[in-house]
Amino acid sequence: MKLSTDFYQVKEVTQIARNLLGKYLFTNINGEISGGFIVETEAYAGIIDKASHAFGNRLTNRTKTMYEAGGIAYVYLCYGIHEMLNVVTSTEGEPHAVLIRAIHPTEGIDLMLERRNMASIKNNLTAGPGSVAKALGISRKMNSLSFLSEEIWIEDRGLVFPEDEIAAVPRVGVAYAKEDALLPYRFYVKGNLYVSKPNR
DNA sequence: GAGATGATTAGCT
Protein backbone atom coordinates (compact mmCIF):
# COMPACT_ATOMS: atom_id res chain seq x y z
CA MET A 1 0.00 0.00 0.00
CA LYS A 2 1.11 3.54 -0.66
CA LEU A 3 2.58 5.55 2.15
CA SER A 4 0.15 8.15 3.45
CA THR A 5 0.80 11.85 3.79
CA ASP A 6 1.40 11.38 7.51
CA PHE A 7 4.59 9.46 6.79
CA TYR A 8 6.17 12.41 5.02
CA GLN A 9 5.10 15.14 7.40
CA VAL A 10 7.11 13.99 10.40
CA LYS A 11 9.36 16.82 11.55
CA GLU A 12 12.55 14.80 11.96
CA VAL A 13 13.89 14.43 8.45
CA THR A 14 16.49 11.89 9.56
CA GLN A 15 13.79 9.63 10.89
CA ILE A 16 12.08 9.64 7.51
CA ALA A 17 15.37 9.00 5.73
CA ARG A 18 15.86 5.99 8.00
CA ASN A 19 12.29 4.77 7.51
CA LEU A 20 12.47 5.03 3.73
CA LEU A 21 15.02 2.21 3.58
CA GLY A 22 13.20 -0.90 2.41
CA LYS A 23 10.23 1.04 1.03
CA TYR A 24 9.33 0.49 -2.61
CA LEU A 25 9.65 3.36 -5.05
CA PHE A 26 7.83 3.07 -8.38
CA THR A 27 7.32 5.20 -11.44
CA ASN A 28 4.72 4.79 -14.16
CA ILE A 29 5.95 6.39 -17.38
CA ASN A 30 3.52 6.06 -20.26
CA GLY A 31 1.96 3.04 -18.60
CA GLU A 32 5.27 1.27 -18.03
CA ILE A 33 6.06 0.55 -14.41
CA SER A 34 9.54 0.22 -12.95
CA GLY A 35 10.96 0.46 -9.48
CA GLY A 36 12.43 -1.28 -6.47
CA PHE A 37 13.13 -0.85 -2.81
CA ILE A 38 15.24 1.95 -1.42
CA VAL A 39 18.64 1.01 0.00
CA GLU A 40 20.36 4.36 0.44
CA THR A 41 19.15 7.81 1.40
CA GLU A 42 20.55 11.06 2.66
CA ALA A 43 18.77 13.65 4.78
CA TYR A 44 18.91 17.37 4.06
CA ALA A 45 17.82 19.35 7.07
CA GLY A 46 16.68 22.50 5.37
CA ILE A 47 18.02 25.80 6.57
CA ILE A 48 20.67 24.46 8.96
CA ASP A 49 22.28 22.14 6.43
CA LYS A 50 25.02 23.72 4.42
CA ALA A 51 24.67 21.16 1.66
CA SER A 52 21.00 21.95 1.20
CA HIS A 53 19.80 24.31 -1.49
CA ALA A 54 17.65 25.89 1.18
CA PHE A 55 20.52 26.61 3.56
CA GLY A 56 20.06 29.90 5.37
CA ASN A 57 16.36 29.90 4.51
CA ARG A 58 17.09 30.64 0.87
CA LEU A 59 13.92 30.70 -1.14
CA THR A 60 14.09 30.81 -4.92
CA ASN A 61 12.07 29.59 -7.85
CA ARG A 62 13.86 26.28 -7.70
CA THR A 63 13.95 25.67 -3.96
CA LYS A 64 10.37 26.69 -3.26
CA THR A 65 9.34 23.10 -3.92
CA MET A 66 11.11 22.12 -0.71
CA TYR A 67 9.10 24.59 1.31
CA GLU A 68 5.84 22.89 0.48
CA ALA A 69 4.21 20.28 2.69
CA GLY A 70 5.87 16.85 2.75
CA GLY A 71 4.89 14.10 0.33
CA ILE A 72 5.99 15.55 -3.00
CA ALA A 73 9.01 15.09 -5.26
CA TYR A 74 11.80 17.62 -5.67
CA VAL A 75 13.69 16.92 -8.88
CA TYR A 76 16.52 19.10 -10.08
CA LEU A 77 19.48 19.03 -12.42
CA CYS A 78 23.05 18.96 -11.16
CA TYR A 79 26.29 19.30 -13.08
CA GLY A 80 24.26 19.84 -16.21
CA ILE A 81 23.68 16.14 -16.69
CA HIS A 82 22.30 14.42 -13.66
CA GLU A 83 18.75 14.66 -12.44
CA MET A 84 18.16 13.81 -8.82
CA LEU A 85 15.10 12.70 -6.94
CA ASN A 86 14.38 14.03 -3.49
CA VAL A 87 11.45 13.38 -1.20
CA VAL A 88 10.16 16.58 0.37
CA THR A 89 9.30 16.07 4.03
CA SER A 90 7.97 17.89 7.07
CA THR A 91 5.25 20.52 6.94
CA GLU A 92 4.81 23.61 4.82
CA GLY A 93 7.49 26.24 5.41
CA GLU A 94 10.18 23.77 6.50
CA PRO A 95 12.44 22.92 3.55
CA HIS A 96 13.49 19.42 4.54
CA ALA A 97 14.20 16.74 1.95
CA VAL A 98 15.57 13.22 1.58
CA LEU A 99 17.77 12.43 -1.39
CA ILE A 100 17.20 8.96 -2.82
CA ARG A 101 20.72 7.74 -3.55
CA ALA A 102 20.17 4.10 -4.46
CA ILE A 103 17.44 1.50 -4.91
CA HIS A 104 17.42 -2.27 -5.37
CA PRO A 105 15.47 -2.84 -8.61
CA THR A 106 12.64 -5.38 -8.53
CA GLU A 107 10.28 -4.44 -11.35
CA GLY A 108 10.71 -3.20 -14.89
CA ILE A 109 14.39 -4.12 -14.98
CA ASP A 110 14.41 -4.45 -18.77
CA LEU A 111 12.99 -0.97 -18.97
CA MET A 112 15.68 0.39 -16.69
CA LEU A 113 18.42 -1.31 -18.67
CA GLU A 114 17.09 0.32 -21.78
CA ARG A 115 17.02 3.78 -20.21
CA ARG A 116 20.55 3.33 -18.93
CA ASN A 117 21.79 1.86 -22.22
CA MET A 118 23.03 -1.26 -20.52
CA ALA A 119 23.00 -4.78 -21.90
CA SER A 120 22.72 -6.68 -18.65
CA ILE A 121 22.00 -5.93 -15.04
CA LYS A 122 24.89 -4.70 -12.92
CA ASN A 123 25.04 -3.35 -9.44
CA ASN A 124 25.55 0.16 -10.73
CA LEU A 125 22.21 0.13 -12.57
CA THR A 126 20.58 2.13 -9.81
CA ALA A 127 23.55 3.05 -7.59
CA GLY A 128 23.88 6.78 -7.10
CA PRO A 129 21.22 9.48 -7.28
CA GLY A 130 21.76 10.33 -10.94
CA SER A 131 21.52 6.67 -11.89
CA VAL A 132 18.32 6.13 -9.93
CA ALA A 133 16.57 9.01 -11.64
CA LYS A 134 17.70 7.94 -15.07
CA ALA A 135 16.80 4.28 -14.58
CA LEU A 136 13.31 5.18 -13.38
CA GLY A 137 12.74 7.75 -16.11
CA ILE A 138 12.44 10.59 -13.62
CA SER A 139 12.82 14.08 -15.03
CA ARG A 140 12.29 17.64 -13.89
CA LYS A 141 8.76 17.42 -15.29
CA MET A 142 8.01 15.42 -12.17
CA ASN A 143 9.18 18.19 -9.86
CA SER A 144 6.62 18.94 -7.15
CA LEU A 145 4.55 15.91 -8.15
CA SER A 146 2.81 14.18 -5.24
CA PHE A 147 3.92 10.73 -4.11
CA LEU A 148 0.24 9.82 -4.08
CA SER A 149 -0.03 10.42 -7.83
CA GLU A 150 -0.28 7.83 -10.60
CA GLU A 151 3.15 8.67 -12.07
CA ILE A 152 5.30 8.16 -8.99
CA TRP A 153 4.66 6.68 -5.59
CA ILE A 154 6.21 4.85 -2.63
CA GLU A 155 4.78 1.66 -1.15
CA ASP A 156 5.21 -0.15 2.13
CA ARG A 157 5.37 -3.86 1.44
CA GLY A 158 6.36 -4.86 4.94
CA LEU A 159 10.06 -5.09 4.17
CA VAL A 160 11.97 -4.08 7.29
CA PHE A 161 15.68 -4.18 7.90
CA PRO A 162 16.91 -4.99 11.40
CA GLU A 163 18.76 -2.22 13.11
CA ASP A 164 22.15 -3.89 12.75
CA GLU A 165 21.81 -4.07 8.96
CA ILE A 166 21.42 -0.34 8.66
CA ALA A 167 24.36 2.02 8.75
CA ALA A 168 23.94 5.64 9.75
CA VAL A 169 27.06 7.57 8.96
CA PRO A 170 28.14 11.19 8.78
CA ARG A 171 28.25 12.69 5.34
CA VAL A 172 31.60 13.35 3.83
CA GLY A 173 32.90 16.79 3.02
CA VAL A 174 31.06 18.59 5.78
CA ALA A 175 33.84 18.75 8.36
CA TYR A 176 33.60 22.53 8.34
CA ALA A 177 29.97 22.37 9.45
CA LYS A 178 30.99 22.16 13.11
CA GLU A 179 28.73 19.99 15.23
CA ASP A 180 26.52 19.21 12.24
CA ALA A 181 29.41 17.32 10.65
CA LEU A 182 28.93 14.53 13.16
CA LEU A 183 25.25 14.04 12.47
CA PRO A 184 24.49 10.69 10.83
CA TYR A 185 22.57 11.98 7.83
CA ARG A 186 23.42 9.22 5.39
CA PHE A 187 21.59 5.94 5.73
CA TYR A 188 22.16 2.73 3.82
CA VAL A 189 21.58 -1.01 3.99
CA LYS A 190 24.83 -2.76 4.84
CA GLY A 191 26.13 -5.13 2.22
CA ASN A 192 23.49 -4.34 -0.40
CA LEU A 193 25.01 -4.45 -3.87
CA TYR A 194 23.14 -1.39 -5.02
CA VAL A 195 24.44 1.00 -2.41
CA SER A 196 26.41 3.55 -4.40
CA LYS A 197 29.57 3.32 -2.36
CA PRO A 198 30.00 1.57 0.98
CA ASN A 199 31.94 4.32 2.67
CA ARG A 200 32.30 7.44 0.70
C1' DG B 1 22.14 40.00 -19.49
C1' DA B 2 26.50 37.49 -18.57
C1' DG B 3 29.52 34.66 -15.70
C1' DA B 4 30.36 31.28 -11.98
C1' DT B 5 29.17 26.88 -10.08
C1' DG B 6 27.54 22.33 -8.27
C1' DA B 7 23.64 17.14 -3.18
C1' DT B 8 27.69 13.56 -9.89
C1' DT B 9 29.20 10.08 -13.01
C1' DA B 10 32.00 7.62 -16.32
C1' DG B 11 36.07 6.60 -18.26
C1' DC B 12 40.90 6.73 -18.47
C1' DT B 13 45.52 6.22 -15.96
Add this chain to the structure above:
DNA sequence: GCTAATCATCTCC
Protein backbone atom coordinates in the same frame (compact mmCIF):
# COMPACT_ATOMS: atom_id res chain seq x y z
C1' DG C 1 42.53 8.02 -8.05
C1' DC C 2 41.73 11.88 -11.05
C1' DT C 3 39.43 14.73 -14.40
C1' DA C 4 36.34 16.14 -18.04
C1' DA C 5 31.58 16.63 -19.39
C1' DT C 6 27.74 20.05 -19.40
C1' DC C 7 23.59 23.32 -18.30
C1' DA C 8 19.87 25.18 -15.19
C1' DT C 9 19.97 28.17 -11.63
C1' DC C 10 21.65 31.88 -8.93
C1' DT C 11 24.05 36.23 -8.29
C1' DC C 12 25.82 40.45 -9.42
C1' DC C 13 26.28 44.40 -12.73
